[in-house]
Amino acid sequence: MSLLPTFPPALLALADGTVFRGYAIGAEGSSTGEVVFNTAMTGYQEILTDPSYCRQIVTLTYPHIGNTGCNAEDFESRANFAAGLVIRELPVQASNWRMGQTLPEYLKEHGIVAIAGIDTRKLTRLLREKGAQAGCVMAGANLDEAAALAQARAFPGLAGMDLAKVVSADQPYAWSEGEWDLKAGYRPVEKRPFKVVAYDFGVKRNILRMLASRGCDVEVVPAQTPAKDVLARQPDGVFLSNGPGDPEPCDYAIQAIQEVLAAKVPTFGICLGHQLLALASGAKTVKMKFGHHGANHPVKDLETGQVLITSQNHGFAVDQATLPANLKATHVSLFDGSLQGVSRTDVPAFSFQGHPEASPGPHDLAYLFDRFIRLMQDKKAENA
Structure with missing residues (x-):
């Protein structure tokens, strides 16, 4: 008698006709989306709850996923937004002092369709050669290829899909929770002298935590909030969050950002927020072949020459060749040379394509949050 658990069958079908067969480790049923690969070794719970993965089936290239289980703290948003999960091997046993349930238990509880036991190296090579593919992951006893x-x-x-308004909060809310502490976990930050309005295009909680920990009194507003409503709050700064989908259809956000920039309010954008800031400034964006998804991407800071390891999660990029005179390139990828950061030359605004808040990943770019604080300090001093 085997002590190993048994799982129902599952398959992953790609639009090019390729089919992978394995076993189901999550909910039964089917789910469709764009299949992408992520090279992070861990952080699967943060990845599943990152709104930037809305309508994407995530393949994790590291061979063993699930070693540390899941817990009640590592949620990056209010829900699980990834369309599905693909892994090579599920460990027989999970163990961690923070674990509350195993990965399969978590996936089933949250209705996430997931497949294990496939050749993820072959799948990753296919995605690199052909580009991100539309796919369907199907799990259960009655599979229909x-x-x-x-x-x-x-x-x-x-491409052409506006998902920011899909994942965004529908009502404004305040945020005061700071970064995680080994002894106390997450707890509120008391002293927060900077009033920041954060546009929620799919914001990750660790971004809000890093803002709060640096003294920001954060109010999060829905993606479609008009600029006049934001400016009426008289913020010291405006933050443009990460998020999923194509930035170009987000005309409501582009218009609002243009009005915020015209008011010369210090502005900081990450990921989708970076792309929207560039579009609002006159640049163009492009769909990437397979995007950047992982926690080990080297980026060069063009101002200092320093090379930094970053967390990345994007399928669109700002086309550097289209930068107008008021936008200066500040960071580039050392993997493919794609643009990673910009700064406005005429107003206090800048942005970064990757994820300086990590979660999961390195914190090499955390200094960008400090730069945002300095912009607000300078603006306050100017107005004093």
Whole structure:
């Protein structure tokens, strides 16, 4: 008698006709989305709850996923937004002092369709060669390969898809929780002298924590909040969050950002917020072949020459060739040379394509939050 758990069968069908078969480790059913690969070794719970992964099926390239289980603290948003999960191997036993449940238990509880036992190296090579693929992950006793292929081919892709307003909060809310502490966990920050309005295009909680820990009294507002409502709050700064989908259809956000910039309010953007800041300044964005997803991406700071290891999660990028005179490139990827950061030359605004808040990943770029604080300090001194 085997002591190993048994799992139902599962398959992953790609729009190009490729089918991978494995076993189901999550909810039964099917889910479609854009299949991408992430090279992070851990942080799967943060990845699943990152709104930037909305409508994406995430393949984790590290071979063993689930070693540390899941817990009640590592949520990056109010829900799980990833469309599905693909891994090579599920460990027989999970163990960690913070663990509350195993990865399969977590996936089933939250209705996430997931497959294990496939050749993720082969899948990753395919995605690198052909680009991100529409796919369908199907799990359960009654698999229908033809139906899975049909669902994969029916997925329209992320280009032209505005998902920021889908994942955004529908009401404003305040945020005061600071960064995680080994002894106390998460706790409120008392002294917060800077009033910051954060646009929620799919914001991660660790971004808000890093702002609060640096003295920001944060109010999060929905993605479609007009600029006049934000400016009426008289913020010291405006933050433009990360988020999923194509930035170009987000005309409501582009218009609002243009008005915020015209008011010369210090502004900081991350990920989708970076792309929207660039679009609002006159640049263009492009869909990448397979994007950047991982926690080990080297980026060069063009101002200091320093090389930094960053967390990345994006399928679109700002086209450096289209930068107008008022935008200066500040960071570039050392993997493919793509633009990673910009700064406005005429107003106090800058942005970064990757994730300086990590979660998961390195904190090499945390100094960008300090730069935002300095911009607000300078503006306050100017107005004093």
